[in-house]
Amino acid sequence: MIKIFINPSKFSHFADIIFKPLLIICILTLLLGLIFALYLSPDDYQQGSTVRIMYIHVPSAWLSMLTFFIMTIYSIVALAFKIPFGFIINSAVAPIGATFTFICLFTGSLWGKPMWGTWWVWDARLTSVAVLFIVYLIIIFFRRSFSNLDVGEKITAIFIIVSSINLPIIKFSVDWWNTLHQPASISKFSSPSIDSSFMMPLITMTISFICIGLLIAIMRIKAEILDRKGEI
Amino acid sequence: MQTINSILAIFYKEYKITFRIFYDVLTIILFFLLGIFIFVFSVGPNREIFSQIGVGIIWTLLLLSTNLSIRRFYQDDYNDGNIFLLHMSGLSFELIVLIKLIALWFFFQLPFIIVIPIACLILGIETEDIYLILVTFFLGSPVLTSLASISGSMNLLNNKNFAIGSVVIMVLSIPLIIFSTGIINAPPELIKPQLSILGGILLLFLALTPWVSAGCIKIALKNN
Amino acid sequence: MLLANNLSFKRGRKEIFQELSISLPPKKIIHLKGRNGIGKTTLIKILTNMLFPTTGEIYWEGKNIKKNLYEFFTNLTYIMDVQTSKNELTVSENIRFWMKLFSSNIKSKQLEQIFDLLSLDKYKNTQVNFLSKGEVRKLELFRLVIEQKKLWILDEPYAGLDESTYELINETFRNHIGNNGMIFFSSHHYPELQNMDTINLENYANN
Numbered sequence: 283m284i285k286i287f288i289n290p291s292k293f294s295h296f297a298d299i300i301f302k303p304l305l306i307i308c309i310l311t312l313l314l315g316l317i318f319a320l321y322l323s324p325d326d327y328q329q330g331s332t333v334r335i336m337y338i339h340v341p342s343a344w345l346s347m348l349t350f351f352i353m354t355i356y357s358i359v360a361l362a363f364k365i366p367f368g369f370i371i372n373s374a375v376a377p378i379g380a381t382f383t384f385i386c387l388f389t390g391s392l393w394g395k396p397m398w399g400t401w402w403v404w405d406a407r408l409t410s411v412a413v414l415f416i417v418y419l420i421i422i423f424f425r426r427s428f429s430n431l432d433v434g435e436k437i438t439a440i441f442i443i444v445s446s447i448n449l450p451i452i453k454f455s456v457d458w459w460n461t462l463h464q465p466a467s468i469s470k471f472s473s474p475s476i477d478s479s480f481m482m483p484l485i486t487m488t489i490s491f492i493c494i495g496l497l498i499a500i501m502r503i504k505a506e507i508l509d510r511k512g513e514i
Numbered sequence: 515m516q517t518i519n520s521i522l523a524i525f526y527k528e529y530k531i532t533f534r535i536f537y538d539v540l541t542i543i544l545f546f547l548l549g550i551f552i553f554v555f556s557v558g559p560n561r562e563i564f565s566q567i568g569v570g571i572i573w574t575l576l577l578l579s580t581n582l583s584i585r586r587f588y589q590d591d592y593n594d595g596n597i598f599l600l601h602m603s604g605l606s607f608e609l610i611v612l613i614k615l616i617a618l619w620f621f622f623q624l625p626f627i628i629v630i631p632i633a634c635l636i637l638g639i640e641t642e643d644i645y646l647i648l649v650t651f652f653l654g655s656p657v658l659t660s661l662a663s664i665s666g667s668m669n670l671l672n673n674k675n676f677a678i679g680s681v682v683i684m685v686l687s688i689p690l691i692i693f694s695t696g697i698i699n700a701p702p703e704l705i706k707p708q709l710s711i712l713g714g715i716l717l718l719f720l721a722l723t724p725w726v727s728a729g730c731i732k733i734a735l736k737n738n
Numbered sequence: 739m740l741l742a743n744n745l746s747f748k749r750g751r752k753e754i755f756q757e758l759s760i761s762l763p764p765k766k767i768i769h770l771k772g773r774n775g776i777g778k779t780t781l782i783k784i785l786t787n788m789l790f791p792t793t794g795e796i797y798w799e800g801k802n803i804k805k806n807l808y809e810f811f812t813n814l815t816y817i818m819d820v821q822t823s824k825n826e827l828t829v830s831e832n833i834r835f836w837m838k839l840f841s842s843n844i845k846s847k848q849l850e851q852i853f854d855l856l857s858l859d860k861y862k863n864t865q866v867n868f869l870s871k872g873e874v875r876k877l878e879l880f881r882l883v884i885e886q887k888k889l890w891i892l893d894e895p896y897a898g899l900d901e902s903t904y905e906l907i908n909e910t911f912r913n914h915i916g917n918n919g920m921i922f923f924s925s926h927h928y929p930e931l932q933n934m935d936t937i938n939l940e941n942y943a944n945n
Contacts, residue, residue, distance in 0.1 A: 416685055420678065427675030433737045437668050437730060441682065444664065444726060448686055451715070455689040462696060516841045523838035527824070527831075534826040534865075595818045598788060602811045603839045735788055 288365050290507045297500045304500075308493030311486050318483035332396050339389040341488040342382045343411060345495055349379030350414065353421075354446040357439035369435040370510070372442065373425060374502035378495055380418035386411050406460040410453045417445050520603055521613055528617040539622060542582050543629050549575040550633050561638045568637035569647060569698040572630060573654075573691050580658045581680040583622045587614060587666030588731065597731060607728035615656075615663055615723065623655040643698050646705070653712045654694040660723040661686050667730035671737060689715055739763045740785075740889060740920065745794035747780060753944040754780055758794075760937070762920050764888070767911065767931055770924040772939035778924040779819055781939065782893050785922065786816045798889075815885045817892040821874050822881070825867035829858060832866060833880055842884045852883055855906060872898045882910065890914065892923040904929075 286296045319337035353372050360368025390408050391401050402408075421438055428434035532539065553571050557563060564571075591597045600610050630651060634644045661683045669679045693715065697708045739762065746756035754777040762768055770778050783789040785796060787803055787810070796803045803810040823832040837844065853859045856876045861869060866877065875898050882890060896904055908929050911921055915933055 413685070413688060420681055420685060423675065424678055424682075427669075427672045427678055429673060430671060430737050433671050433733060436733050437671075440726060440730060441668065444686070444722070447718075447722070448689070451689045451718075455692040459692045459696065462700070519841060520839050523835055526838075527827070527835045530831060531824060531826045593820070594824075595820045595822045596824070598816075598818075599822050600839070602786075602814065602816060604808060604811060736790070738783075738788075 288359070288367050290367055290370065293367070294504055294507060297504060301497070301500060304493055304497055308490055308497060311490035311493065315483050315486035315490050319487060322483075332393060335389050335393040337483050337487045339386055339393060340484060341491040342386040342389065343407070344488060345491050346379055346383040346386055346411065346414060346418075348492075349375055349382065349495065350418075350442075350446070350449070353379065353442050357442040361436065361439050361443070369439065370503060370506045372421075372435065372439060374506050375499050376418060376421050376425075378498055378502070380415065380422060382491070382495065383411060383415040383418055387415060404460070404463075406453075406457045409456050409460070410449075413452055413456070414449065417449070421445075517604065520600075520605060521609075524600065524613050525617055528614075528621070532617075532621040538586070539625060542579050542622065543625055545582060546575050546579045546626065546629055547633070549578065550636060554636075564637040565639060566699065568634065568639045569643070569695045570691075571637065572633055572647065573695050575633075576626065576651075576655070576658065577684065577687055577691065578680075579626075580623075580662050581683060583618065584662050584666045584669070584679045584683070586622070587618060587663055588670060588727075589666065592670050592731070592734060598735060607731055608724040611663060611667070611724045611727040611731070615659055615720075618662070619656055619659040623659055626651065626655070639698075646698055649709070650694045650697050650712060653709070653716055654690055657690050657716050657719050658683075658687065660719040663723050663727045664730075667727035667734070670731065670734035739799060740922070741797040742785065743795050743797070745781075745784060745791045745796070747777070747784060747789070748792045749780075755939060755942040756793075756944060758937075758939075758942045760785075760922075762889075762922060764918045764920055765915050765933055767915060767921045767923070767934040769929075769931075769934055769936045770922065770939060771926065771936060772924075772943070776939045776943055778939055779893055782816075782891060782922075782924060786814065786891055813888045815882055815887045815890050817878055817881065817890070817895060819893040819897075821866075821878055823866050823874065823877050826865065828863050828865050829869075829877055830862045832877065833884065836881055836884050840885045842886060844884055844886065848883070852880065856880075856903065872900060872903070875899055876903060879907070879910070882914075888919050890919065890921045890923070892921070894925055895923055896925050896927045896929070 285292045287293065315337070319334055353375055356368035356371040358368075359365050360372070387408065390411070394403050394408075395401055421442060424441060425431075425434045425438045428437065550571065553575075554564075557567075588597065591600075597607075597610060601607060605613075627648070630647060631644055634647060639647070664686070665679045665682045668682065672678065690712075693708050693712045697705055697712070700708060740760065741762070742758070742760040745758045745760075747754045758781070760768065770781065772778055780789065784791045787796075787807060798806065798810045798813065801809065823829075824835075827835070833849070836842070853862065856879070858873065858876060861873065866874060869877070875895075879895070895907060899907070904927075908931060911929075911931055914921060915931075
């Protein structure tokens with residue numbers, strides 16, 4: 283069972299099996315989620331219709347963090363247990379995480395403009411996600427900075443692990459910094475109070491985002507596996 | 515004991531080498547000072563603004579100055595086989611990293627003790643604050659050295675992208691910058707807790723750096 | 739006694755060499771030869787534990803060097819293809835550093851003799867970056883005498899040296915063997931030394 287997550291050929295095989303079902307779930311949840319998000323769920327009392335951006339903003343934030351978590355686990359697996367599949371995951375999944383992070387920042391910016399009049403706000407969450415985006419970019423660039431790709435993967439994996447220790451500290455520091463510099467403000471991106479009418483589309487959209495992420499990841503991982511087979 | 519003699523010999527060697535390349539250290543100090551000037555030119559000589567953002571400028575420039583010393587950490591010793599030579603004399607890679615950390619903090623960070631008060635005076639920062647800034651400097655500059663060590667060891671075989679060494683330091687230094695500048699303009703009851711947090715960050719990086727740097731050095735040695 | 743059993747090394751998918759075994763008892767010299775790029779430096783790096791072989795083990799005095807690294811290094815001097823002397827320091831400063839680093843018992847009289855032999859006398863207080871390439875190589879050889887270890891592994895020791903120094907090295911090698919030492923070196927030259935085996939890496943390479 284674990285072999286699926288560690289062995290390239292077993293993973294490819296498993297990926298082929300679940301691809302179509304995953305695609306179907308993805309399309310269904312995406313349609314369902316969008317219908318609920320855009321039509322059926324109520325407006326927010328304070329923020330009106332623009333709160334609907336939350337249904338893309340929040341799931342993409344969760345996905346960006348989930349992707350980083352997966353990359354950290356696989357970096358540890360690759361370095362400590364010497365399983366090269368971890369490096370394949372890292373290089374395949376990093377751009378996906380970066381994209382979700384970018385979507386989060388972009389939708390956050392769009393949400394902010396009608397609400398607060400500016401395109402960018404230095405609140406705790408948005409700033410932490412911006413730092414996360416920079417970390418993703420560093421990871422993507424770093425791997426390509428070495429002429430020896432083996433070295434590049436290993437050093438990048440070490441950087442991912444160091445960053446995973448650093449990111450909670452950054453989140454904590456940025457939260458603290460934010461309260462210090464904006465003592466009287468409420469969090470500018472407070473999600474409306476969690477009501478079942480809001481939860482449903484949120485969870486549905488999250489599931490569909492996870493599926494999108496998985497689908498793209500599977501395609502990229504299989505391409506990466508073939509690429510490595512080919513160059514040997 | 516043989517190890518202690520080896521360690522002392524290494525410190526003495528580092529001292530002698532730094533003495534011969536002393537102008538490099540002085541230039542880094544000059545970079546710091548010039549950076550202060552550039553800030554004044556770009557922002558305008560408004561004393562009120564500087565008493566608020568002065569600490570931030572000083573720490574930002576400390577960070578940027580550290581970028582200039584990344585190569586000095588391991589690149590030369592790696593290229594001429596000295597790191598492996600030290601390893602063959604019986605020292606573990608982690609110990610070699612630790613020795614380098616102490617030596618380079620002493621020679622490349624400690625000299626800032628002289629410029630920081632000068633910079634504070636130029637920027638019009640309160641004299642009571644200067645003492646606090648120096649305390650945070652003593653807690654924070656070893657963290658900068660540790661970050662330079664991590665970045666230097668990661669970039670030993672990097673010959674395509676020279677800028678990323680600095681970028682790595684900058685992203686890892688965000689908590690350090692937030693807390694070391696936060697201490698100065700904070701209300702008194704928040705000073706001690708922030709100092710402890712800074713101390714915690716220092717201890718974390720001191721524990722992490724020998725392990726991470728030694729690992730990266732080993733990877734670089736194996737893939738020459 | 740240095741033993742290596744069935745060594746092979748792969749870089750990526752490329753086999754550099756395979757099925758190579760080495761036996762180096764005291765009073766013996768092994769000369770490693772082969773054309774440029776065949777992997778001589780790679781083999782030497784494997785013998786000094788800088789690189790790990792793909793297969794095979796290396797034993798020093800019967801113990802696997804991976805598990806007894808400290809003991810192995812205590813008996814090894816490795817002269818590399820790069821100079822380990824520091825350019826910013828003078829010749830004497832480099833020597834004094836090596837002496838303290840390896841806790842050498844060498845007497846100053848011996849040092850004086852070697853300075854004389856290698857004719858580096860007048861450069862004692864010159865910074866290394868002012869010496870010629872050959873003189874820098876000569877300085878490197880000081881380490882052999884300072885460290886006073888049993889096993890010498892040298893990568894291209896004769897490169898860039900003049901006739902008299904070439905003979906000097908041969909003499910040093912003969913003395914070392916006489917004192918129960920062992921030597922492993924790679925070179926394109928063919929020194930006239932007794933008790934010398936030759937390993938031609940081309941016989942083990944995969945072409």
